[in-house]
Amino acid sequence: MRVIEKISDLKAVIRSQKLSGKIIGFVPTMGYLHEGHISLVKASKDENDFTIMSIFVNPTQFGPNEDFEKYPRDMARDSKMAEEAGVDIIFAPTREEMYPDSYKTYIEVEDITGVLCGKTRPGHFKGVTTVVAKLFNIVEPDKAYFGQKDAQQVIVIKKMVRDLNMNLEVVICPIIREYDGLAMSSRNSYLSTGERKAAVILSKSLFEAKELIKNGERDASKLIKYISERISTVDFAEIDYVEITDAENLEEVEMINGKVLIALAVRFGKTRLIDNVVVEV
Ligand code: PAF
Numbered sequence: 074m075r076v077i078e079k080i081s082d083l084k085a086v087i088r089s090q091k092l093s094g095k096i097i098g099f100v101p102t103m104g105y106l107h108e109g110h111i112s113l114v115k116a117s118k119d120e121n122d123f124t125i126m127s128i129f130v131n132p133t134q135f136g137p138n139e140d141f142e143k144y145p146r147d148m149a150r151d152s153k154m155a156e157e158a159g160v161d162i163i164f165a166p167t168r169e170e171m172y173p174d175s176y177k178t179y180i181e182v183e184d185i186t187g188v189l190c191g192k193t194r195p196g197h198f199k200g201v202t203t204v205v206a207k208l209f210n211i212v213e214p215d216k217a218y219f220g221q222k223d224a225q226q227v228i229v230i231k232k233m234v235r236d237l238n239m240n241l242e243v244v245i246c247p248i249i250r251e252y253d254g255l256a257m258s259s260r261n262s263y264l265s266t267g268e269r270k271a272a273v274i275l276s277k278s279l280f281e282a283k284e285l286i287k288n289g290e291r292d293a294s295k296l297i298k299y300i301s302e303r304i305s306t307v308d309f310a311e312i313d314y315v316e317i318t319d320a321e322n323l324e325e326v327e328m329i330n331g332k333v334l335i336a337l338a339v340r341f342g343k344t345r346l347i348d349n350v351v352v353e354v
Pocket of ligand 1: 101102103129131134201204205223226
């Protein structure tokens with residue numbers, strides 16, 4: 074496995090892989106890898122000849138008071154995990170390589186970026202779509218792999234790919250959870266022992282809501298109230314949002330019908346966690 078920092082070096086490798094007819098899979102990440110990322114690598118390896126992973130903590134998707142500086146970074150550990158998983162190349166550009174001083178161009182998807190996480194993280198999705206579009210242009214993958222944990226992110230990226238006629242397939246892989254149900258996230262490493270214990274309520278309340286729907290509940294506001302009350306029973310939890318939307322266009326729903334996304338964001342101390350389930354009736 075090679076670690077490449079320069080865009081021009083990566084493009085040269087990709088050119089030769091493409092010339093020899095290789096199908097390229099791409100796993101974009103911000104590093105501090107966990108089993109969720111590794112599941113994306115496995116999917117890419119199953120479906121492609123050559124797998125590229127990017128590791129770049131993208132400054133443009135963090136707000137001024139967010140955790141860009143303290144976002145966990147460990148390149149040695151990430152390289153070992155990526156190599157063991159069978160990644161062919163890690164692309165790990167510097168900030169200057171991706172955003173030189175003269176940088177001026179941003180990509181923005183409208184409407185669906187203003188709801189859910191977009192309400193409390195203005196500008197976040199503009200940073201995500203900008204860096205993902207740049208990475209897609211650099212890597213020119215046949216398929217790119219994202220985790221369903223970032224449900225809104227995957228919907229936004231799929232929309233960008235459709236709207237801009239980008240020539241690749243976006244593949245969404247299931248959420249990978251810890252033994253007790255907590256969705257895997259690099260940010261889980263911030264949690265204190267008490268916060269970590271309390272955070273299990275997120276998946277628990279989502280699974281319970283799914284069960285309520287299975288048993289006939291259709292009123293979205295009752296389900297939101299149920300989840301919010303369950304979360305409020307634990308220490309540390311401060312709800313950012315609990316919402317139920319159409320799973321495709323993220324429009325709020327009043328009654329559960331068809332495919333819906335139940336999504337939430339909750340702070341435990343300084344750590345903001347997200348989780349979701351998709352339910353179809
Ligand atoms: O999901 C992430 O880790 C990031 O948002 C992504 C897609 C790598 C863009 O920086």
